Amino acid sequence: MEILVCIKQVPDDSVNIKMNPATNAPDLDIATPIVNAFDTYALEMATRLKEAIGDSTITVVSVGPDKAKDAIKTCLAVGASKGYVVKADATDTISTADALAKAVAKIEEAEGVKFDIIFCGKESTDCASGQVGTMLAEDLDVPVVTNLVDIEKIDAGISAKQETEEGYNIIEVAMPCVVTVTKPEYEPRYPTIKSKMAARKIPIGELEIGDVVAPAVTVVANAEPPKKAAGVKINEETLEESMAMALGMMRDAKVL
């Protein structure tokens, strides 16, 4: 089976990012670029699928600058065996999905393969629009299943376990298809020294996509989220009095 995993390089989201007053944009210099967490789940799920069915190849693709090769390299050490970086003038979801769709055709042509499943993270941890996966499916005119926590190969295609707010849906879908992945029950694997050294030897392909559709989103301004007001400390004589005070305040604020 031929599997493609789309990844995005994002700033480390465990770092508290502030606005840079000089540029009036988020100061990303302090955050190390890493692979988007949901994409690492997608790659892990793809790798587990590959291990379950055997005889499969995982290719990783990322729309981004030269530096995105670092992100692709880390993927090559934890399950992927081919990688491509796509250079395109893509700044929003529509143009990114378009660049990816065109890259899919180019990679298929270059490698002489047809992708059976395309994995995406359900969203990126920086912009979190959660649209690229579904837009890519639309561009490629293939079915899409979102928010997967598990996947299984069946005769008719794949059986996907989709997480919903109430529980799970089991959805069967024919291939080729796109799936988007949310946090499964397991953690993405760590590279080993051997897999890391092997990954270093794999050349990363470069694709130029010159004719992507124009972005539909323009950034008008950046602003920091408003600071939360400090809480109120209730410290009455007795627990009952404190409770009454808290309830009274909630009633006054009309939240009860």
Next chain:
Amino acid sequence: MSAYGKVTPEIVEKFKEIAPGRVYVGEEINDDFTHDEMSIYGKAMPEAVVDAMTTEEVAAVVKICYENTIPVTARGAGTGLVGAAVPIAGGVVIGTTKMNKILEYDLNNFVVKIQPGVLLNDLAEDCVSRGLMYPPDPGEKFAAVGGNVATNAGGMRACKYGATRDYVRAMTVVLSNGDIAHFGSTVSKTSSGYSLVNLMIGSEGTLGIITELTLKVIPAPKEVISLVMPFEDLDSCISTVPLFKKNNLDPQALEFMERAIVEKSEKYVGKAVYPKNIDGVEAGAYLLVTFDGRDMDELEEIMEQASEIALENGAIDVIVADTPPKIKDVWAARSSFLEAIKAETNWKDGLELLDECDVVVPLDKIAPYVEYVYAVGKKMGLQVESFGHAGDGNLHIYVIGDDQISVEDFKAKADAFFDDIYPEATRVGGLVSGEHAIGSGKLKYLAEAEGERNMELMLGIKKVFDPKMILNPGKVCYKL
């Protein structure tokens, strides 16, 4: 010992004039002030607590205590493990948690000036946001830095960067009579008489009360990488430790841990990242190694070299944490050992049935010593957990009481256990405490290890600084 005076209502009024709204007596005193994180050494209620905000307030309170011969115990965040901040002679506790300001950085001399109640976590994060690093990183990140200095706390990075002592340049101290003294300077070398700064470091509030600190910081390393090395058994795991330095590798941190405690901690954290079975081979122990460097190319070379050393010495595999989230996850398991142990301990009569020891032994003695400790624990029917800083031979050994045992029986058994394993540590060339200090809990073992003459020297120093013996009585060098 001299008879101590009592905190009278008149004295309380004087304290209230010094620190309005920040003086607590009787039932106003929170139970937290009666113990630290190791309640088994006993609780003690102070007569008054003063939350100080300035050096002058501390000085004024201490002066009154001096005039009335009232014991004074300084207390930071109360995260100690040897009872050092517990007021066993009663008297006054001076809390420093409100003295929590980072005052100024001097980047020409690479120092930062802080108040002693700044939490380690806050200082570390503030440094990182400026591209700096404050290298000492004791496991308890919510400890007060003043307490770190008072105990010469160590931490994971002591392996490469040394302990807290190596980062204290100068300090303001309130002496036992209420005088304010300044020791040290921002300069990086000194040959200027007895080092009063170094006497203060690790003195646990028995010589003076630290009210301001000037600490050395360094430019933050650009890149960091962590390696997890699973081994089949503890012996091959520990025997790998000296090989890194022998091969000119300088790990920032080098920790050993056994599988059982890793599993317990992963369960507590809710995330399992350490490999347990590698291609059919069961892991029994792990090394967790962190390297820092200028760039990834340099680090990748170090990583390869370190991995080769480990694999040749019996590591089953080497797992690489090369991104900030992965590094955080592999260290989260290690950093949560104490909490994971504490999550399962039993409490009796308000006391936690948990005792610990913090010996430091020569590197080549770690494996046989740990084996010895487990054998003693088994013989005595005690649950023993251990882990430690392999890079500097500092071991943390915990004994845990089950739900059947009474407090008295647990204390007796734990004492018998420590009576056995401390002399063994001394015998193999080790010391009583690597980084938790002495307080009241480890006093007996320090006295045994140091001998009468050395203890007399320490007591002599104490008497010079504190002739009325009011500063944190009954700690470090003499029993009450």
